[in-house]
Amino acid sequence: EGGSEARLRAFLDGIQHGSDLADLLEQLEDEDRVRVLQLLAPDDPALAAEALAEMEPDEHPEDSLAALNAVQIAAVVAELSDDDAADMIGEMAPADRDRVLAALPHQDAGDIRDLMAYDEESAGGIMTAELVTLRVNQTAAQAIDEVRRQAHGMDEFYGIVFVVDEREVLQGTVSLRDLVTADPSTSVRELVQDPIAVVLPETDQEEVGRVVSKYNLTIIPVVDGGGRLLGGVTFDDVIDIIEAESTEDLFKFVSVSAEEEVRGGWVDAVRLRLPWLFINLLTAFSAASVVYLFEDTLSKVSLLAVCMPVIAGMGGNAGTQALAVTVRRLALSSERSGTPWNVVGKELLVGATNGLATGLVASGAAFLLCMATGANVLLAVVVLLAMLLNLTVGGFAGAFVPTVLERLGVDPAVASSIFVTTFTDMCGFFLLLGLATELLL
Amino acid sequence: EGGSEARLRAFLDGIQHGSDLADLLEQLEDEDRVRVLQLLAPDDPALAAEALAEMEPDEHPEDSLAALNAVQIAAVVAELSDDDAADMIGEMAPADRDRVLAALPHQDAGDIRDLMAYDEESAGGIMTAELVTLRVNQTAAQAIDEVRRQAHGMDEFYGIVFVVDEREVLQGTVSLRDLVTADPSTSVRELVQDPIAVVLPETDQEEVGRVVSKYNLTIIPVVDGGGRLLGGVTFDDVIDIIEAESTEDLFKFVSVSAEEEVRGGWVDAVRLRLPWLFINLLTAFSAASVVYLFEDTLSKVSLLAVCMPVIAGMGGNAGTQALAVTVRRLALSSERSGTPWNVVGKELLVGATNGLATGLVASGAAFLLCMATGANVLLAVVVLLAMLLNLTVGGFAGAFVPTVLERLGVDPAVASSIFVTTFTDMCGFFLLLGLATELLL
Numbered sequence: 019e020g021g022s023e024a025r026l027r028a029f030l031d032g033i034q035h036g037s038d039l040a041d042l043l044e045q046l047e048d049e050d051r052v053r054v055l056q057l058l059a060p061d062d063p064a065l066a067a068e069a070l071a072e073m074e075p076d077e078h079p080e081d082s083l084a085a086l087n088a089v090q091i092a093a094v095v096a097e098l099s100d101d102d103a104a105d106m107i108g109e110m111a112p113a114d115r116d117r118v119l120a121a122l123p124h125q126d127a128g129d130i131r132d133l134m135a136y137d138e139e140s141a142g143g144i145m146t147a148e149l150v151t152l153r154v155n156q157t158a159a160q161a162i163d164e165v166r167r168q169a170h171g172m173d174e175f176y177g178i179v180f181v182v183d184e185r186e187v188l189q190g191t192v193s194l195r196d197l198v199t200a201d202p203s204t205s206v207r208e209l210v211q212d213p214i215a216v217v218l219p220e221t222d223q224e225e226v227g228r229v230v231s232k233y234n235l236t237i238i239p240v241v242d243g244g245g246r247l248l249g250g251v252t253f254d255d256v257i258d259i260i261e262a263e264s265t266e267d268l269f270k271f272v273s274v275s276a277e278e279e280v281r282g283g284w285v286d287a288v289r290l291r292l293p294w295l296f297i298n299l300l301t302a303f304s305a306a307s308v309v310y311l312f313e314d315t316l317s318k319v320s321l322l323a324v325c326m327p328v329i330a331g332m333g334g335n336a337g338t339q340a341l342a343v344t345v346r347r348l349a350l351s352s353e354r355s356g357t358p359w360n361v362v363g364k365e366l367l368v369g370a371t372n373g374l375a376t377g378l379v380a381s382g383a384a385f386l387l388c389m390a391t392g393a394n395v396l397l398a399v400v401v402l403l404a405m406l407l408n409l410t411v412g413g414f415a416g417a418f419v420p421t422v423l424e425r426l427g428v429d430p431a432v433a434s435s436i437f438v439t440t441f442t443d444m445c446g447f448f449l450l451l452g453l454a455t456e457l458l459l
Numbered sequence: 460e461g462g463s464e465a466r467l468r469a470f471l472d473g474i475q476h477g478s479d480l481a482d483l484l485e486q487l488e489d490e491d492r493v494r495v496l497q498l499l500a501p502d503d504p505a506l507a508a509e510a511l512a513e514m515e516p517d518e519h520p521e522d523s524l525a526a527l528n529a530v531q532i533a534a535v536v537a538e539l540s541d542d543d544a545a546d547m548i549g550e551m552a553p554a555d556r557d558r559v560l561a562a563l564p565h566q567d568a569g570d571i572r573d574l575m576a577y578d579e580e581s582a583g584g585i586m587t588a589e590l591v592t593l594r595v596n597q598t599a600a601q602a603i604d605e606v607r608r609q610a611h612g613m614d615e616f617y618g619i620v621f622v623v624d625e626r627e628v629l630q631g632t633v634s635l636r637d638l639v640t641a642d643p644s645t646s647v648r649e650l651v652q653d654p655i656a657v658v659l660p661e662t663d664q665e666e667v668g669r670v671v672s673k674y675n676l677t678i679i680p681v682v683d684g685g686g687r688l689l690g691g692v693t694f695d696d697v698i699d700i701i702e703a704e705s706t707e708d709l710f711k712f713v714s715v716s717a718e719e720e721v722r723g724g725w726v727d728a729v730r731l732r733l734p735w736l737f738i739n740l741l742t743a744f745s746a747a748s749v750v751y752l753f754e755d756t757l758s759k760v761s762l763l764a765v766c767m768p769v770i771a772g773m774g775g776n777a778g779t780q781a782l783a784v785t786v787r788r789l790a791l792s793s794e795r796s797g798t799p800w801n802v803v804g805k806e807l808l809v810g811a812t813n814g815l816a817t818g819l820v821a822s823g824a825a826f827l828l829c830m831a832t833g834a835n836v837l838l839a840v841v842v843l844l845a846m847l848l849n850l851t852v853g854g855f856a857g858a859f860v861p862t863v864l865e866r867l868g869v870d871p872a873v874a875s876s877i878f879v880t881t882f883t884d885m886c887g888f889f890l891l892l893g894l895a896t897e898l899l900l
Contacts (some may be wrong), residue, residue, distance in 0.1 A: 072673070232703065234698075264704075268786075295776060296820070301858045309767075309768065311760050317761040321754070327747055330744075331739065331880070342709050350702070368732065375736075379740060380740060402805065435713070443768055
């Protein structure tokens, strides 16, 4: 046991950055994670804290933190940034949460409780309250002394200092570079720049990400309705948000719940996916009922069943392409899009052109099949028309549905491909079997 | 004309940030964009430069830049960061490119040419060469003077200074905060920290994004094979990369080319999507040929054609869910995943469970349909088995295909849903029609 501890220590000596330790911890079982953290907590609590903060939320770093004793918890949490501490403690069971907060200095516990009060996915839920702040009436030299004092030991300081008045109302920002570059007797008042952008604590994190990405900020101030500075959201949290939202958008697109954890267990996956599959079952029944309407036609021309998956599948694919392009277009435009109906027109045109091209090829194949089997060659005309029209419908639906949803103030990403493909399935079957009933019987 | 110019000037006075002007320019026609830039270039070239840099690449800011005269170009490009200038000039037609480079000071044109030599999607293609660099033998006080001198007018300086030796080999980094906080006589040697991570100029931008996101860096140094400092990639470029890669991943997923611009025209969209649709047509023919094998069964039990879209669609949906979760899991793990085969096992289990649940419901519906139409009620058993097995196959394929691709060193995101749904279509038809042939005929 003593030998293995020595080996573990030697091993940990080789690790310099919390992210690398986080990767390692994620490979270990829960009890081994706790053993590593217990070893580290007294000697290098900063490394332990950084590793916990960098672990994937799916890996539940809060469980490892909660398994430490009060002294170890106090040492590690003191090295966590306040927003990471609030996130982690917020994920704990109420009993663990109280025990951990009790282990912290009174002031810190209060600050963390304040942050925990905000919605996790809002600016308040991801902001840090550890900022360097100045008053306008200081000189550059005094300001640098103040930065020196406040920034000491702060783990997220990117050279941006916030200037506030006596009521803590945000006046603007000044960079450490400008303070250093200025004549030492210059007043901060002359150096302060208007804030480029601010957000409210209740602003959704996705919107925070958009603003930070638009203005290239390392930190964006969070203010209350009266303009008082509450905290700041740093670029590293924004990168995490953009990554998480990108997973969420793909998941919505294919009808996977945003709650599903990529490393989650199978029971959770069943629970979260089954409702969507039942919705899909209902939509599949609608497509099937269109087929049922034409059962008589199908029993007379059984080759139509061979064409069904081709027409429906191609329409669904073209519709999904149009949907993906339109959804991303809407997601990436920070302003409400200028000319959305043009998009629908464009996709209609693209669908019709692609429908004509693929329809001609499919129709040629159908012609050969009819010649080989002695079936009515008009089937080739039916296939061409059904393909052309179904891809046109697919392009239209793929662009129209998300555009309308956005107009209605609904997240266009919920226009998951299920609905577009149901629509193209139904239209495809109706076109193929309806045209066949008219032209072949 | 003079009046409209005055109004335009008054309007531009209200705009403070380049991003806002970029949004505005994107709404204008090409010639109006150029008129705005011509007005701005002499008075506020920094705003003009920032706006061009912040425009979406799809909006072709390089065309507006190329339309200016040599004096205006020189003024605007002087305010662009070198990486943005290289990107923009690299997008121009060769004649425009030469004309613009000729308008620049010799040294700047040379630096931009150097950056243009790197692949656009590599670290070299997105790095800036405008860094603040120091030698180890300076004191903190000398270093601050040096920062003051070098950082003046630099538009991307986030408080990180690079320390190099006399051969420009990177020794480490020191933050402006540490320089300010240290005793002025301290040697830089004592303050320098090992670089947390470095990348080579040929490193793919997606990998650069992963490293920056992992270690929360505002700027990551780019070094050549000998360790010489060539430049740095800043967090704002990383945010742009992560957003672009997320669009690309969704596009790959639904078989839209990564080259397609979300605001592109319809002709480009047809050109880029049609090849994928022809691939989809081939896969649809394979599914149709499975149906053709069972034409005899279908002509005897025409209700089977009604069940076909349900079995195939549900399998495709379950497979796509498994694929999305697995692809994101692989994309988000920076290390090669520890236990990938567990994932396949998990998805197999999820597919079987969901297949049983939805199969029972679909089977009940099939039973009622058989009772109503007087068909053989064994069809309900066929539907249950086909659904259970097809969703199991879907879960397996959705997890297996990207996992194998990643093992082979291929980007798992190319396992687009087309291939998984073709597989579930073929299996679904084979299961439904094959079981029906055995049990119903």
